[in-house]
Amino acid sequence: MVSFAVLFGALSLFQLGAALTYNTFDGDGFPACYNVSKVYRPSTVNEIQSIVKDAASKGLPVRASGNGHMWYDTMCSDDPNTVIIKTDAVNQISDLVLQNGVGSVVVEAGATFPQVAEWLHARGASLSYTLVNWNITIAGAIAMGAHRSSLREDSQVSSAALALDIINGNGDIVHLERDQTNDTWLAATTSLGLLGVIARAKIAVVADFKVYSNQTILDEEDVLNADLYEQISPYVTANYWWWPGQKKFHLRTYGVVPIDTWGNAFQSTFSVTDVEGNLALSLLNSGQNASLPNFATEAVFYGLWSAPNFHDKITNLPLLFWPVYGYAYDVLIGGLYPGQKPEWDYNLHGKTLELAVPITQANALLKRVRELFDQSAKDGMAVTSTYRSGINIKFGKPFDSFLGQTTERVGNRTADWSKGAMMFDFPSFVPTTGDHHRYNEAWYATLAKTLIDEFPVRPHWTKNTRDIFRQSVKNLDQDSLNRFAKVREQFDPKKTFRSIVGEIIGVV
Structure with missing residues (x-):
């Protein structure tokens, strides 16, 4: 039986017995799971075990969730009897x-x-x-x-x-x-x-150690035609931000510095003030039905992003010049600045597409995306980056796991993943007015289908739609899927732990 403490924790979140929607981090209107039956919030590992045992005995699907870092409705199966175990209070x-x-x-x-x-x-x-x-x-x-x-x-x-x-x-x-x-x-x-x-x-x-962060601005052609592996590999971590309307990239690089280096830089890519949040919402909404406002908004964000999005952690004063220096976590990730809130609190919500491609094919993929941008302009419906930080392009060293993005395992669509992968992450603003469609909405579907059909891309597991997963199955290694499914059968023969993603890729 589930303990009284666990049931009380669930009641503190939601009323039991009613159909519930479990949301992504974006909140209301952005479901991760539809019509779940209960959301528990246990405080110990033993309580989690008790919930799982109870659910399994009743044939109820279970999903664990930390802070709902999902972008779409793919976290659960569509079974309305699904039980959510919210784990955030089990944090020793x-x-x-x-x-x-x-x-x-x-x-x-x-x-x-x-x-x-x-x-x-x-x-x-x-x-x-x-x-x-x-x-x-x-x-x-x-x-x-x-x-x-x-x-x-x-x-x-x-x-x-x-x-x-x-x-x-x-x-x-x-x-x-x-x-x-x-x-x-x-x-x-x-x-x-x-x-x-x-x-x-x-x-x-x-x-513990400190790092620097530096940023340079590159012309688009200097990235699309570069040896990306050589450009990125000297740094312990690095990524590009692509501003297609400006035909520019920001290249942000990081490296280790001595622990006694002066500096307490603290980053947040999500933290905004009331004035910034409301202004950004107005600017982004203005481009729902017209092309030009999107390019103007991108130019504003490009200018803001050219300066460091860092404060001093001690004084909270903004840092104005590159490079910046601080402890690794503060510089690489950071959090919220005092007195500010995350962007989604201002209805700055996004859709995204994130796909991994072998770095040996990264240039070809980026050039293909540029061709699609150019085609949209020729068609009279030009699109560009409609989010406050451009298109994020990341990289990954090979790591072997059956469902990892950067594994060297290949299926029917052979490719060389041995040098690593490039992750193409294209977030875009979801308008809060009208039908909530983005300008030239059909273009985004064309982009996804083109990349999936023409390149051996693999999907990010929490940042793609159901349709993207269905289209991408052909690019996954069937042997890896089969071997994963065998392990899963040993762990969960009753299929208690289910999800839409697991169903689509055929491992549930």
Whole structure:
């Protein structure tokens, strides 16, 4: 039976027995799951086990969720009996070991990156380059194959996992130790939550360190025609921001500096004031039915993005010149500035398309996207970047897991993934007026279909629509899917843990 404490936690969130919509981080109107039956908020691993056992005995589907870092309605199956386990209150951090600059720490299911980073910083340690976002849990990032941007460092979050405790479909804890030759480990390190709930993760850590961040502006042709591997690989992490209306790129690069380097830079790519949020909403909405306002808005954001989006963590004063210096987590990820709120609090919501392509085909993909931009202009319906930070282009060093984006595993569409992958991430603003369609909405579907049909791209697991997953199945390695499904059957023979993504790719 589910304990009274767990039931009370659920009641504190939602009324039981009613049809519920579980939302993405964007809130109302942006469902991750439709018509779920209950949302539990346990406070211990034992309570999570109790919920899973109860649900499995009744044949109810279960999904674990940290902070709802989803963009679309793909997190659950469409079964209205689905039970959500919200893990954010199960967030203990313990067992730090740090010797000669390296070590490990154990985190529970709901511990977020900022919680762990701040806890480690106070003890002289750091998560290194397995950092993702200030609102994502580490366990959730492991499950979805999340990554930083690097061709030099092991930047996929799963690459830092040394051991995992997974609550399987029977409610039992299965302990796994890192073993890259073992199918169970290769399935668990990008499991999509389909093996069970990651109750604990033992994560590799290093001694705390500082980094710099620098940014240069490049003409579009100097990126599209460059050797991207050579341009990016010298840096421990780097990414491009593409402004297609300006035909410019921002290249942001990072590297290690001595720990005693002056500087306390703190980044936030989401944090905005009331004035900024309301102004951005007006500017972006003005382009719903016309092309020109979108280009004008992009020019404004391009100018703002050219300066550092960093404050000093101690004084909260803005930093005005590149490069900036600070502790790794503060510079690479950061969070919210004091007195500011995340952009989605101002109805600055987005749709996105994120696809991984071998870096050997990255130039060809970017040039194809430019051709599609040019074609839209010829057709009299020109589109450009309609989000406040342009198109984000990231990179990933190869990491072997059955469902990882950067694995060297290939299927029928062979390609060389051995040098790593480029992640093409194209967020775009969702208007808050009218039918909520973007300007030239059909173009975005054309973009996705073209890239999926012409390149061996793999989808990001939380940032694509159901249609994108259906189209992308042909680019996935069937052997990897089959081997993942066999591991899943061992963990969850009753198919308690289900999702739309798992159903589409055929592993449920």
